[in-house]
Amino acid sequence: MSEPLLKVENLKKYYPIKNGVLGRVSETVRAVDGVSFSVNEGETLGIVGESGCGKSTTGRMIMRLIEPTEGKVSFEGKNILSLSKSDLRRVRKDIQMIFQDPFASLNPRQTVGKIIEEPMIVHGMGNHKERKQRVEELLELVGLSAYHAKRYPHQFSGGQRQRIGIARALAVRPKLIIADEPVSALDVSVQSQVLNLLQDLQKKFHLTYIFIAHDLSVVRHISNRVGVMYLGKMVEISDSEILYDHPKHPYTKALLSAVPIPDPNSRSERIILSGDVPSPAHPPAGCTFHDRCPVAMDLCAREKPVMKKLEDGRLVSCHLYD
Amino acid sequence: MNQSILEVKGLKTSFFTDDGEVPAVDGVDFSVGEGEILGIVGESGCGKSVTSLSIMGLLPSPPGKIVGGSISFKGEDISHAKESRMRKLRGNDIAMIFQEPMTSLNPVFTIGDQLMEAIRLHNRLPKKELAARAAELLKMVGLPRAKELLKEYPHELSGGMRQRVMIAMAMSCNPKVLIADEPTTALDVTIQAQILDLMLKLNRETHTAIILITHDLGVVAQVCKRVVVMYAGKVVEEGDVKDIFNHPKHPYTEGLIRSIPDLHSKKDKLYTIKGSVPRPGSIEKGCLFAPRCEYVMDKCRTDSPELVGDSHKSRCFLHQVQE
Amino acid sequence: MLSYSIKRVLMLIPVLLGMTLIVFAIIHAIPGNPALTILGTKATPEAIQNLNRSLGLDQPWYIQYFTYLKHILSGDLGTSIQTNTPIANQIWPHLAATIELSFVAMIIAVVVGINAGIISAWKKNSVLDYTAMIVALIGVSMPIFWLGLLEQWAFSVKLNWLPSIGRMDIISNVQPITNLYLIDTLLEGQLDQFWMVLRHLILPSIALATIPTAIIARMTRSSMLEVLKSDYIRTAKAKGQRMFWIVYKYALKNAFIPILTVIGLQTGLLLGGAILTETIFGWPGIGLYIYNAIQYRDYPVIQSGILVIAFIFVMVNFIVDLLYGLIDPRIKYR
Structure with missing residues (x-):
């Protein structure tokens, strides 16, 4: 097997909370707590999890939009975390991001043409005329029209704005695109258009x-492989078919069963988890999921499970599969 | 069928802006039976939320105004009822919960203050009983430590807990109808499952009718008995949830259902409805969905179809030709 | 809350120290020699040197500052050059006069300002709203001395309804106990005297209240408009609550933080900015006291007067900070 395009090892982000009269660090929020995965060239890795699980922080740390506390991120064999500023800039050309909120991530005072051109200027690509032509190509590519370049973001619908965001990301011909909730602000009919475009x-x-x-x-x-995160940790990661058809981790099972299926004929029995996700400042001891887990054992409260590879190639972090 | 408790007929609600009249809701009909769970589904801008605010008499006015039709609650037309009459109905007979549990509770009053106020507005109770009733309501919606919670402030609670508090508040006077406007949209999927479960339980136990307004077809399929599909301010299809999902009649409903990625099997490519929702008032004649419709006929561009059918109604010429 | 209060008190120490340092520095930066001022231009160099030594002015500045600080902490504000009496004994009656005037003015400003702002926000874009906001605009733009003179002319001279000068009638027998005459007359049970003192307060307090009223009204309006749009107001309506209560109970408490900030700032400004009003209305307050001291170049009095005003300003804002916590439970005390 060839070397993966991106390899993330034991990535962590801790936020200290200062408290008390003297401002001592009283507790630490473990937003991301030792996440490892790799992404192969040409594939799509999905990362799912509920709010606060650290999935967005993980995405941002790969680009060093947030500085990791610890860990290693190798892109094409280079460790991004030890790169100098100028080297980092070069790598950032290869990795681009698409954000959730197409309304907030586009500068309202710039024309769409300028927005898409900007990353090319930053990375010194082409002359003015070439860039202009590329902007027009990109707009056509994402299903807009060349004349849209002269307009401003507020003149577009949510779906169109997300297309603009995609065009901007594509402008510098990246290899890897990190899409953070790219369709969650969109209506169903628009969501399917954007998903198809991405594919x-x-x-x-x-x-x-x-x-x-x-x-x-x-x-x-959209994904070939999927990782499930809970409270700053990856709990299960595998090929998406295997994960969705035969989830192993109790959290993955609960998560999947909680999704309302748009089919009234299959009103399935749901696994309803009790309570809320605990605060990442006070994660439960042992397995962080044990206090909500329907099949928790004594061991789970004491010992942290480690990632294990099962026969079908999946990685799961649960004592049930020790 | 149960006796209908709330009946909306030909409701038209417009916003009067500097650019003229914008018809947000343009002739909506539906009724809710006692104890029924009715889903109103549609994408943003279809008028589903404006419909609910019209029923509650909570339209931001100006610029919003009901310009036609009727809303009858137990036979009484409340579409133009006096504010004093609406105040007696709101929270007591018709209650409402909203999309944003994080901002729907007043941040500077305790949970107890807000809950007891809801009870007190429609019931004269001594203070001790008020507190007891409030605690009881919190237990009913599955919140632990009810007594302590009464003294806490909204920011000390998670989103799921706040939505439970909102539901407790809405249920405090045993309303006949509960309007839930995207109650789980802001919540995580496991929390959404908890809240939907709770709403089903309350519906069974208290026999309160629920109007569930959502964009999520999954939620509708799992929870509702009957469904109203809205598009561009009009009802385009209405019927039993199974009929709608198994045999959608309107091309818009069909397109919506086919656009959703499937959790259990992987499709190569998603179906898409081309184009986007028209701005209210921008299409002057013909079917509002015609510009995006796969099955569009010449007639669709000139004439407006009516909502027809017995138990499964649709607003589409395709089916009117067959029938 | 307790830990926040303690922290806030601890934070006061550097603020107060900085304040004394600035007051100290300003006085020392003023050109001219105090000894020269005291002794007059014909003083001999030896006499000046002797006085400098006895005043401690020959010491390095930091020693002078610590001596100054020590005196302040022991309640010694120095001696007035003009009257040769301890300033600490003179300053309170003046301060009390200003506090009384500012307090009444602030009550007017808060009550009128908040209500005008609320009604403007509630009945947005109505005639009532426009009227209130135009009056408020005139209020902030009106020069105080002009308004004061206008008041005196109308209500004292023409109509002869109210007195225009001083804290009390020339022939009156108010016993200064606290020096806050409204309280003193009540303590003595002299209701007629209380009424007399109150009548003296009306014109200057209205003049003083004008600007804060207008500012509070405008802040209340914008803050209330923001709050009235929020989701929890819609929730309150959905409960069937009356608009009056929604506005005055629900919305006001939420809108109050920025209003409180303005009230705090304006209170501070009133105490310091009363000089103009006090001069026009012959009000024997701290403003007039400093004004007279400036005319006599009575530096110790100026210094102490500024220090006291600055101190009150800091304390008012300290109290405002504590009130934030009482109003909004989300304000984390860190």
């Missing part, structure tokens, strides 16, 4: 995606 572009340019989302159906649709 078409992937085929056309041999792109690699990390697709971060909370909607499990969307993630299954």
Whole structure:
């Protein structure tokens, strides 16, 4: 097997909380607590989890938009975390991000043409005329028209704005695109348009995606492999078919069963988890899921499970499979 | 069928802006039976939330105004009822919960203050009983430590807990109808499952009718008995949930259902409805869905179809030709 | 809350120290020699040197500052050059006069300002709203001395309803106990005297209240408009609550933080900015006291007067900070 395009090892992000009269660090929020995975060229890795599980933080740390506390991120064999500023800039050309909120991530005072051109200027690509032509190509590519370049973001609908975001990400011909909840602000009919666009572009340019989302159906649709996160940790990661058809981790099972299926004929019995996700400042001892787990054992409260590889190739972090 | 408790007929609600009248809801009909769970589904801008605010008499006015039709609650038309009459109905007979549990509770009053206020507005109770009733309501919606919770502030609670508090508040006077406007949209999927479960339980136990307004077809399929599908301010299809999902009649409903990625099997490519929702008032004649419709006929561009059918109604010429 | 209060008190120490340092520095930066001022231009160099030594002015500045600080902490504000009496004994009656005037003015400003703002926000874009906001605009733009003179002319001279000068009638027998005359007259049970003192307060307090009223009204309006749009107001309506209660109970408490900030700032400004009003109305407050001291170049009095005003300003804002916590439970005390 060839070397993966991106390899993330034991990535951590801790936020200290200062408290008391003297401002001592009283507790630490473990937003991401030792996450490892790899992404192969041309594939889509989905990362799912509920709010606060650390999936967005993980995505941002890969690009060093957030500085990791610890860990290693290798992109094409280079450790991103030890790169100098200028080297990091070069790598950032290869890795681009698409954000959730198409309204907030586009500068309202810039024309769409300028927005898409900007990353090319930053990375010194082409002259003015070439860039202009590329902007027009990109707009056509994402299903907009060349004349849209002169307009401003507020003149577009949510779906169109997300297309603009995608065009901007594509402008510098990246290898890896990290999409953070790219369709969760969109209506169903627009969501399917954007998902199809992302798939078409992937085929056309041999792109690699990390697709971060909370909607499990969307993630299954677009991903080859899927990782499930809970409270800053990866609990299960495998090929999406295997994960969705035969989930192993009790959290994955509960998560999947909680999704309302748009089919009134199959009103399935849901696994209803009790309570809320605990605060990442006070994660439970042992397995962080044990206090909500329907099949928790004594061991789970005492010992942290480690990632194990099962026969079907999946990785799971649960004492049931010791 | 149960006796209908709330009946909306030909409701038209417009917003009067500087650019003229914008018809947000343009002739909506449906009724809710006692103890029934009715789903109103549609994408943003279809008028589903404006419909619910019209029923509650909570339209931001100006610029919003009901310009036609009727809303009858137990036979009484409340579409133009006086504010004093609406105040007696709101919270007592018709209650409502909203999408954003994080911002729907007043941040500077305790849970107890807000819950007891809801009870006190429609019931004269001594203070001790008020507190007891409030604690009882919190238990009913599955919140532990009810007594302590009464003294806590909203920011000390998670989103799921706040939505439970909102539900407790809405249920405090045993309403006949509960309007839930996207009650789980802001919540995580496991919390959403908890809240939907709770709403089903309350519906069974208290026999309160629920109007569930959502964009999520999955939620509708799992929870509702009957469904109203809205598009661009109009009802385009209405019927039993199984009929709608198994044999959608309107091309829009069909397109919506086919656009959703499937959790259990992988499709190569998703179906898409081309184009986007028209701005209210931008299409002057013909079917509002015609520009996006796969099955569009010449007639669709000139004439407006009516909502027809017995138990499974649709607003589409395709089916009117067959029938 | 307790830990926050303690922290906030601890934070006061550097603020107060900084304040004394600035007051100290300003006085020392003023050109001219105090000894020269005291002794007059014809003083001999030896006499000046002797006085400098006895005043401690020959010491390095930091020693002078610590001596100054020590005196302040022991309640010694120095001696007035003009009257040669301890300032600490003189300053309170003046301060009390200003506090009384500012307090009444602030009550007017808060009550009128908040209500005008609320009604404007509630009845947005109505005639009532426009009227209130135009009056408020005139209020902030009106020069105090002009308004004061206008008041005196109308209500004292023309109509002869109210007195225009001083804290009390020339022939009156208010016993200064606290020096807050409204309280003193009540303590003595002299209701007629209380009424007399109150009548003296009306014109200057209205003049003083004008600007804060307008500012509070505008802040209340914008803050209330923001709050009235929020989801929890819609929730309250959905419960069947009356609009009056929604506005005055629900919304006001939420809108109050920025209003409180403005009230705090304005209170501080009133105490310090009363000089103009006090001069026009012959009000024997701290403003007039400093004004007179400036005319006599009575530096110790100026210094102490500024220090006291600055101190009150800091304390008012300290109290405002504590009130934030009482109003909004989300304000984390860190």
